[in-house]
Amino acid sequence: MTDDNARGLLQKMLEAAIGAADPARVLAPHLPQKPDGRCIVVGGGKSAASMARAVELAWPDVDLSGIVVTRYGHAVPTDRTTVREAAHPVPDAAAQAATLEVMEAAASAGPDDLVLALLSGGGSALLTLPRPPLTLDDLITVNRLLLSSGLSISEMNKVRRRLSQVKGGGLARAAGQARLVTLAISDVPGDDPEAIASGPTVPDPTAQEDLSYLVEKLGAALPEAAAEMLRTPSPNAANFQPDYRLIATPQASLDAAAEVARAAGVTPILLGDALEGESRELGTVMAGMAKAVARHGTPAAAPAVLISGGETTVTVGDRTPGRGGRNTEFLLSLALALDGHAGITAVAADTDGIDGTESAAGAIVDASFPKEAARLGINTRRMLEFHDSFTAFEQLGCLVTTGPTLTNVNDFRAIMVQG
Secondary structure: OOOOHHHHHHHHHHHHHOOOOOOOHHHHHHHOOOOOEEEEEEEOOHHHHHHHHHHHHOOOOOEEEEEEEEEEEOOOOOOOOOEEEOOOOOOHHHHHHHHHHHHHHHHHOOOEEEEEEEEEHHHHOOOOEEEOOOOOHHHHHHHHHHOHHHHHHOHHHHHHHOEOOOOOOOHHHHHHOOOOEEEEOOOOOOOOOOOHHHHOOOOOOOOOOOHHHHHHHHOOOOOOHHHHHHOOOOOOOOOOOOOOOEEEEHHHHHHHHHHHHOOOOEEEEEOOOOOOOOOHHHEEEEEEHHHHHHHHHHHOOOOOOEEEOOOOOOOOOOOOOOOHHHHHHHHHHHHHOOOOOOOEEEEEOOOOOOOOOOOOOOOOOOOOOOHHHHHHHOOHHHHHHHHOOHHHHHHHEEOOOOOOOOOOEEEEEEEEEEE
């Protein structure tokens, strides 16, 4: 297998992973029984608009209305559901206004109505309604601190739930006695409902915890009102049994990619859908694993491909960062550790089509990486040090650009070791 063939196969695997989470393909079988009254669609996330469209197509004969909020550039045409757009990953005034509309729509449901909540990755920023006395500016500050903190996604969501009127079951409370069913696309390790969009329709399991240790981690820039809320149990603790249905998961997408590899005669090695930690550290570790396959045939002989998902972190610290996201940072670290090892090609991309805040989903590299970087005079080690991985791959012509995929099952990483 040539490097070009390996690149092509990795691209097909990424496409299969994204396709396995396409709402148009996977949503309809999970719909509940049609309601006697209205169906009120509410929700938020990068996939919210495409999910709403899938509901409309599946239920043409239902009295259906509602509102969802998605990221700028992720809207799709809908006939009966209003789609609002707002900022991600840091919320803005449009997110707060849209969230108020979402809560009002849920609260309008009667006992014969169905509230159908559509949730996906990105919902934590897009469904934004601060708990008084917090303001939107306070939440913007908190979100910026979270993104540069190096906290795990689980820890971030503890903070987000505590500070919100909509997260941690807030949307369920707004729906009152109406029947509430949640359809969700998971983008989090473990597929925990309280973590997907920070759990608007499920109880908050950490509502009574003292989160003072997170106050310390977030530092002195944390607004005092937010710090006090994290130290104090939430007044919105509740215990109820939600009707919560996962329509797409990271593992299902990894499995779909693995099938593409098998069909091409390549052994897939599934490393899990919940890998976390620093992006650059994981890149170094996985480079070692790829070398073990190449040199020793462990845990499988080449041709083989290491496949993984999850959500890593990039801890920026005090240094002003360059351009990049967690996938390109992982891949730059991996490429440096491989140092042009023959016969190894790798891709890392966010399945939503946007790595961090950049225009690409991620990047793809092969053994030509160090020679090409040297030829172009690119100091790749310095770029990794300054979190400038996007710029490095942009200059090398290695970016993977899909545009918004209208779904999100988190990161996809695949390292091909050729025979």
